[in-house]
Amino acid sequence: MADITMPKLSDTMTEGTLVKWKKKVGDKVESGEVIAEVETDKATMEMESFDEGILTEIYVQEGQKVEIGQRIARIGDASSPAPKTATPAAPSTQSPAAPAATPATPAAPSTQTTPVPASSPAAPAPGPAATKPADGARVKASPLAKKVAASKGIDLSAIVGSGPGGRILEKDVMASTATVSVAKPAAAPVYAAAPMVAPVAAPSRTAAGVAPALADRRVPLTGMRKAIADRLLISKTQIPHFYLHVEVDAGPLMKIRAEINQAAGEGGNKISVNDLILKATIAAIAKNPKTNASFDGDAIAEYERINLAVAVAVDEGLVTPVIRDARLRSLTDISLTVKDLAARARTKKLKPEEYQGGTFTVSNLGSYGIDQFDAIINPPQSVILSVGRVMKQPVVTEAGELAVGERLNLGVSCDHRVVDGAIGAAFLASLKSLIENPVTMLV
Amino acid sequence: MTLREITYRQALNEALAEELERDQNVFLMGEEVAQYNGAYKISQGLLERFGPKRVIDAPIAEAGFAGIGIGAAMVGLRPIVEFMTFSFSLVAFDQVANNAPNIMTMSGGQFHAPIVFRGPNGPAHQLGATHMHATECLYANFPGLKIVVPATPRDAKGLLKSAVRDEAPVLVLEVEMLYAFKGMVEPPMPEFDLLVPIGKASVAREGSDVTILSYGRTVPMALHAAEQIEKEHGIHAEVIDLRSIKPLDLETILNSVTKTHRVVVAEQDRPFCGIGAELTFQIQQHIFDELDAPVARVAQEEVAVPYNEALEHAMLPNEEKIVAAVRATCGV
CATH class of the missing domain: 3.40.50.970 (Thiamin diphosphate (ThDP)-binding fold, Pyr/PP domains)
Structure with missing residues (x-):
């Protein structure tokens, strides 16, 4: 598959007129064969193909003027049929429904990865053709262009490349930042760039099998999405994160939960796994007070109170309501408080003081089936706990026998300016011990 | 002195x-x-x-x-x-x-x-x-x-x-x-004991748009090519003189390419497994993300050196080939 672009046929040529196509779509093309006549500023010249295959698409009509480097046709493999339109290849980037990680973030800022493989359904626009790669093909961009685009949160699939074969170069990315109102690096640059529409005639896409026009959209940021974008960008770029994980035996915790809930009886408050993990987390923070702190310029702010923030997914994104003064709260108190806060978060009934002032955050994606993950720190806090799901696993018992055990993966993301590896590890060790011996939460 | x-x-x-x-x-x-x-x-x-x-x-x-x-x-x-x-x-x-x-x-x-x-x-x-x-x-x-x-x-x-x-x-x-x-x-000993360290490249000409990596015979060629390209196309080429093939001064090379984002290797040897092959590998290995164009190479052609003067010129690296490679790399 190769794009044919308007060649530079003379030193002073900046654009050429496509006088006549010598081949039509579906024709076989040999390397070196004349495929079109092009009129330059000096003469009409024959344009040879450097590639061989089947001419699969013609983007420029006879008589039309085209700038140098502009794509005018495409040659495909002789074996492969003409390209289908716009299958959104690589589902890749779009993060799933679950607002993953943390206080304010889709778990991994997944969309940020580099190549942005044509996830945008490059519209086979009616009328003028979109000049970006029109099918699910990989976006061709130089490594530098990819890096710059990633750092600026620009979607490469919306940029027209000026390099050989339509390769996107750094200057193309820079040019797009100048013309497209996207300047601000957003967390998820999905619709970052406005759809580019080039002054090229309609491609011959009216054949059967063409997908209906898929409309790209620009969705204005809501206040919450903007807050998520701003805070997490600052966090991920300015806080030196490091990550630790530990696997804990969740068996004892599941057992005690069953016992508690059985004792509560029908109609009583049911304790969730998460409630127990929150209780254990509070106790572990109390044992490792350095995790309950913030980096504050020229000092570390250490907090006496444990205000435990809990990530809650809501329609627009997520919020992190706070269990205040959590140190002294009973399990039932924690359970009821979280239920209340989460319910009001979903109906947007939280008061500001109910989601501000957290000193430590817990994000639990276990209910979404996530095994383990690394949440982004919720600034100005220093640690966030990432809780995975309880998994049934084959384990070797102390007696040396194979049995079905229950395992849970816990991770912390720490701000290394405040919390060193040893402190983070000690915290996780405390938490593991508490969960594996839940009775110790009582003391 | x-x-x-x-x-x-x-x-x-x-x-x-x-x-x-x-x-x-x-x-x-x-x-x-x-x-x-x-x-x-x-x-x-x-x-x-x-x-x-x-x-x-x-x-x-x-x-x-x-x-x-x-x-x-x-x-x-x-x-x-x-x-x-x-x-x-x-x-x-x-x-x-x-x-x-x-x-x-x-x-x-x-x-x-x-x-x-x-x-x-x-x-x-x-x-x-x-x-x-x-x-x-x-x-x-x-x-x-x-x-x-x-x-x-x-x-x-x-x-x-x-x-x-x-x-x-x-x-x-x-x-x-x-x-x-x-x-x-510098003057001879005993007045001056001139020692040039082995393993240090030199920047023979500073530039911002493309790095030409050269050594030995291709250094003066690269310098002339750089002058010509600047005059005719406004491209500012940086010319690195490797001086030492081994050890290779990767630091100087990578710093230059990180600045210019484009590379033409002008080597005096043959292309297959030539010095440029190693340079190209090292560059993409270490600073892939800095490249805005594929690395270009000018070397001998892969044939026995002809005696005929015109053929010899066509077969060896020369200024015209370096100019052409720089233009292709910079898209001008």
């Missing part, structure tokens, strides 16, 4: 004389180096000055005198062995590539070979297929050898002197076409 303008040839001659003078253990050996003053007159006057024990005419037997040199180095002398051309070093390939770099390892550290092999290397003018081999890419494949390729009179002198004092076997690959090339050099 007053700089003088001297030729590359004179610079090498001064380096030999100063090192023979400085250390009684240094001696020069090779075909025609003594009575004939060297096939290229590099050893002019040295027999007269230092006598036949220090400046020795060897028979036409490269494997023999290269081996004698390595043996002498093993027992404490500091031999400088001249090959009339490095194309003839192929006759002594086992000594240069196999014995010199490995004797320390093979003797468990009992011996080492602080020897210098020097002489003209690579493309010259109408010497035909067998007398113009650019051997740097061959020898660069052998761990334990150091390889320098001076492109200026100052580097020729300073690198040869550093090579004589190095404890490893060092190949000083001279450029025949530059022997008459002039440049500014």
Whole structure:
């Protein structure tokens, strides 16, 4: 598959007129064969193909003027049929429904990865053709262009490349930042760039099998999405994160939960796994007070109170309501408080003081089936706990026998300016011990 | 201290004389180096000055005198062995590539070979297929050898002197076409002891748009090409003179490419497994994300060197090819 672009046929040529196509779509093309006549500023010249295959698409009509480097046709493999339109290849980037990680973030800022493989359904626009790669093909961009685009949160699939074969170069990315109102690096640059529409005639896409026009959209940021974008960008770029994980035996915790809930009886408050993990987390923070702190310029702010923030997914994104003064709260108190806060978060009934002032955050994606993950720190806090799901696993018992055990993966993301590896590890060790011996939460 | 303008040839001659003078253990050996003053007159006057024990005419037997040199180095002398051309070093390939770099390892550290092999290397003018081999890419494949390729009179002198004092076997690959090339050099010893460190590239010309990596004969070509491209296309090319093939000064190379984001390698050897292949690998390995265009290479064509002058010109790297590669890389 190769794009044919308007060649530079003379030193002073900046654009050429496509006088006549010598081949039509579906024709076989040999390397070196004349495929079109092009009129330059000096003469009409024959344009040879450097590639061989089947001419699969013609983007420029006879008589039309085209700038140098502009794509005018495409040659495909002789074996492969003409390209289908716009299958959104690589589902890749779009993060799933679950607002993953943390206080304010889709778990991994997944969309940020580099190549942005044509996830945008490059519209086979009616009328003028979109000049970006029109099918699910990989976006061709130089490594530098990819890096710059990633750092600026620009979607490469919306940029027209000026390099050989339509390769996107750094200057193309820079040019797009100048013309497209996207300047601000957003967390998820999905619709970052406005759809580019080039002054090229309609491609011959009216054949059967063409997908209906898929409309790209620009969705204005809501206040919450903007807050998520701003805070997490600052966090991920300015806080030196490091990550630790530990696997804990969740068996004892599941057992005690069953016992508690059985004792509560029908109609009583049911304790969730998460409630127990929150209780254990509070106790572990109390044992490792350095995790309950913030980096504050020229000092570390250490907090006496444990205000435990809990990530809650809501329609627009997520919020992190706070269990205040959590140190002294009973399990039932924690359970009821979280239920209340989460319910009001979903109906947007939280008061500001109910989601501000957290000193430590817990994000639990276990209910979404996530095994383990690394949440982004919720600034100005220093640690966030990432809780995975309880998994049934084959384990070797102390007696040396194979049995079905229950395992849970816990991770912390720490701000290394405040919390060193040893402190983070000690915290996780405390938490593991508490969960594996839940009775110790009582003391 | 007053700089003088001297030729590359004179610079090498001064380096030999100063090192023979400085250390009684240094001696020069090779075909025609003594009575004939060297096939290229590099050893002019040295027999007269230092006598036949220090400046020795060897028979036409490269494997023999290269081996004698390595043996002498093993027992404490500091031999400088001249090959009339490095194309003839192929006759002594086992000594240069196999014995010199490995004797320390093979003797468990009992011996080492602080020897210098020097002489003209690579493309010259109408010497035909067998007398113009650019051997740097061959020898660069052998761990334990150091390889320098001076492109200026100052580097020729300073690198040869550093090579004589190095404890490893060092190949000083001279450029025949530059022997008459002039440049500014510090005064001779005792006034100034010019040592150019092995393993440091130099920025021969600063630029911002594209890096041309060159060495030996391609350095002046790259500089001329850079001038032309700036004049005609407004492209500011940075020219790096590697000076040392091994060890390679990766830091200077990567810093330059990180600045310009585009690279043309202009090498005097053949392309397949040539120096440019290694440079290209290193660049993409270390700073892939900095590249805005594929790395381009200008090298010899993959054929035997023709004697015919026009064909020879077409086959060797030259300024026009460098200009074309820079233009393609920069899209102008």
